[in-house]
Amino acid sequence: MGDIILKKYTRRSFLENTAKLCFKVGLSLVFFNGFRIKASSDKTTTIANKYDHTGSGFEPAYLELHKTGELNRRAETLWAILERCQLCPRRCRVNRLKGMSGFCRAPGATLVVSSFHPHFGEERPLVGNGGSGTIFLTHCNLRCVFCQNWEISQLGRGVESDIDELADMMLRLQRIGCHNINLVTPTHYSAHILKAIDIAAGSGLRLPIVYNTSSWERLEIIQLLDGIVDIYLPDFKYWNGDMSAKYSSGAERYPEIAREVILEMHRQVGVAKPTINGIMQRGLMIRHLVMPNNAGGSEQIMEWIAENLPKDTYVNIMAQYNPVYKSFDYPEISRRITGDEYNKVVKRAKEMGLANLDIQGYWWLKR
Ligand code: SF4
Incomplete structure (x- = not known):
């Protein structure tokens, strides 16, 4: 579909598009509710071609590794790590294959998914007209006191699922016209995800994979994702270890x-x-959430990005910090940010020469 053009999104157009999509896919999909599908691979392939949003014969990174069997080998490598889980820097060393839980509270090797749906609140280049095909995975290995999704990440809201169903979710999101598969908080389920991508690729999945992470990752695990992930969407939350x-x-x-x-x-x-x-x-799309009282060390993060990555690195400077969950236990982060706090970070990023800034989140400050 080479004729898709990104419109300037007003709140009105956002709501209209969301309403259309809800109607199109049905509320049962939007709110998950144990939704189960088994897509026919032939049908999926046909529809995937119809929804080739790229118009350029885009081929996702994982397809080659799927064809050679390397994707399956990487998935098995990650799966074996679950026996003494060290998928993230917490290195709990619990046997998740025998049902043990570590810091992230994932129930052993059981996959739990909160929801999957087209998301129109992500970055514009991920949303387009069809939405970002977002899969919210339950539980989290970082557990921030101000988490916006704390019911999912910390209270464990979600539905037990399995790898075949995860693959079906990916195919379903492709069929309804999403532009990518956006895996939110994927780290503790990276083994499940690779297995699901392998299955889905065999049934026609051709969308880019977005790895939407807090960056609380092990380098060795990220290296295993080389050639599988198309878009990395990491947060860079803190400059100072005392704050993190x-x-x-x-x-x-x-x-x-x-x-x-x-x-x-x-x-x-x-x-x-x-x-x-x-x-x-x-490509790499970095997110940084500006926090009250400079709790994240925002200007230093901008300086580091400018000094260590190309100046046209995509950086989303987010303004939507909202005090929720346990943030009220910390008075210094128990409010929204001010316009001055936000502008200071944007100014520093520009001074450092960063030339690909996403500052759309600024509308939050004007509400
Ligand atoms: S993924 Fe979970 S169980 Fe595994 S090391 Fe990280 S926090 Fe621990």
Whole structure:
């Protein structure tokens, strides 16, 4: 579909598009509710071709590895790690294959999914007209006190699922016209995800994979995703380890780990460049959420990005910090940010020469 053009999104057009999509796919899909499908592979392939949003014969990174069997081997490598789980820097070493849970609280090797649906609140180059095909995975290995999705990440809201169903979700999102498969909080389920991509690729999945992570990752695991992930969407939350320890459950090494894995992500997929239609298919898209009282060390993060990555690296400076969950236990982060706090970060990013800034989130400050 080479004629998709990104419109300037007003709130009105956002709501209209969302309403159309809800009607199109049905509310049962939007709110999951144990939704189950078994898509016919022939049908899926046909529809996938119809919804080739790229118009350029785009081929996702994972397809080659699927064909050679390497994708399956990588999935098995990750699966074996579950026996003494070290999928993330917490390195709990619990046997998830025998039902044990670690810091993330994932129930052993059981997959739990909160919802899957076209999402129109993500970055514009991921949303386009068809939406970002978002799959919200339950539980989290970072557990921030201000998490916006705390009911999913920390209370475990979701439905037990399995790998075949995860593959079906991906195919379903492709069939209804999403531009990508956006895996939110994927780290503790990376083994399940690779297995599902392998199955879905065999049934016609051709959308880019978006790895939507907090950056609380192990370098060795991210290296195993080389050639599988098309778009990395990492947060860079904190510059200072005292802050990450305080607000993200003792994750003192977060800043150094985030720097390390973001560099690796860039090595794998490079600078994110949209297609002629404005849709992103490959590359690194960094997010940074500006926090009250500079709790994240925002200006230093902008400086590091400018000094260590190309100046046209995509950086979304997010303004939508909202005090929820346990953030009221910390007075310094128990409010929204001000316009001055936000502008200061944008100014520093520009001074440092960052030339691909997404500052659309600024409308939050004007509400
Ligand atoms: S994925 Fe979960 S169980 Fe595994 S090391 Fe990380 S927090 Fe621990």
